[in-house]
Amino acid sequence: MASAERRPPARDTRSAVDKAMALLAAFGDESILGVGVSELARRADLSKSTAFRLLGMLQRSGAVERAGNAYRLGPLIQQLSSSQEFTQQNVLRDTLTPFLADLYELTGQTVHLGALHGTDVVYLNKLYGHLQVRSPSRIGGRAPAYCTGVGKMLLAYDADAAEKVMSSELPAWTPHTITSPDALAVELAQIRSTSLAYDREEILLGLTCIAGPVLGPDGRPVAAFSISGPTGKFVPDEQATILRKVCYAASRAVAAAHSQQQKLRRMRQAQAAELAGKKTDLEEPEEA
Known part of the structure; x- marks a missing residue:
């Protein structure tokens, strides 16, 4: 019986943006300590060469940064979050x-x-x-x-x-x-x-x-x-x-x-309460 014909791997149809987002999501709980390129590629279902190229682009924008031989989320992502x-x-x-x-x-x-x-x-x-x-x-x-x-x-x-x-x-x-x-x-x-x-x-x-x-x-x-x-x-x-x-x-x-700051906050609260009280007095109907 002839062996089954091997099929080529399915083509990755994700856009570059989708792949970059998958890489960012792949950091998970290790976004501070850092994750290696090979592990990020595995988690994002990317080839190592593609992951390395995308990480270089993300690094230039500040979305990721190097941490020794690994990568972690950079200041851009940290500030946005x-x-x-x-x-x-x-x-x-x-x-x-x-x-x-x-x-x-x-x-x-x-x-x-x-x-x-x-x-x-x-x-x-x-x-x-x-x-x-x-x-x-x-x-x-x-x-x-x-x-x-x-x-x-x-x-x-x-x-x-x-x-x-x-x-x-x-x-x-x-x-x-x-x-x-x-x-x-x-x-x-x-x-x-x-x-x-x-x-x-x-x-x-x-x-x-x-x-x-x-x-x-x-x-x-x-x-x-x-x-x-x-x-x-x-x-x-x-x-x-x-x-x-x-x-x-x-x-x-x-x-x-x-x-x-506490003193200024109390002053603003007092002023707001005073204004609210004056507004209430103006809105009260006159007695018949």
Whole structure:
């Protein structure tokens, strides 16, 4: 009996836009940590060469970005999906950038301002120091919180985000990256006791940093500052006192800004109530 004739694979009739959308949807819950090209191609039912070409186009538009040998969703998608949080981050950046400048002036090192977004840290601002060192951070960019100083500082006070991080895979960016959930839990507890966090070449070899919290009115961090420099030349603990002083001043500014916002909100509510009362008086019919 003759063997059945092999049929050629069905032609993919999806448009380029449909294929790109399938790639974006393929990230799933790993949109922050990143997914390799081969795995994205498999999930989107595309050839690896087609997936690689489309990812290049999406990267140029900011829809995706490289994360080591993998890809993750880029700033364009993040901004479109979180406009309210993006606005809040802008307020934080505007309030805290003067203190970031103070930190730079006092240390002469590269300094960062970061906030937590899910299980990722987003860099709201960055000033470069005199000791140049290659760094994966950029303004508006993101990095996994568990392997950065600012990220670990913020994870230490966000139980939900920390639990989500520790219940998922922790890929090693360098040989020094903490990849054990138990080890990360111990480090986060230490951060809570000292209010200082460190990145000891955990996201990039040759890069070391120290981070401190900027507290909100409820006493919980809303952002974090970090000071970084090249390993061997930069001694993070020498910057701890300066970092604490700037973080304290920045926290007072955040509290003052929050108080002012609350005062303005109460004034608007009072004015609205007064206007509503006057309108009701005008609309009341006269007694017969």
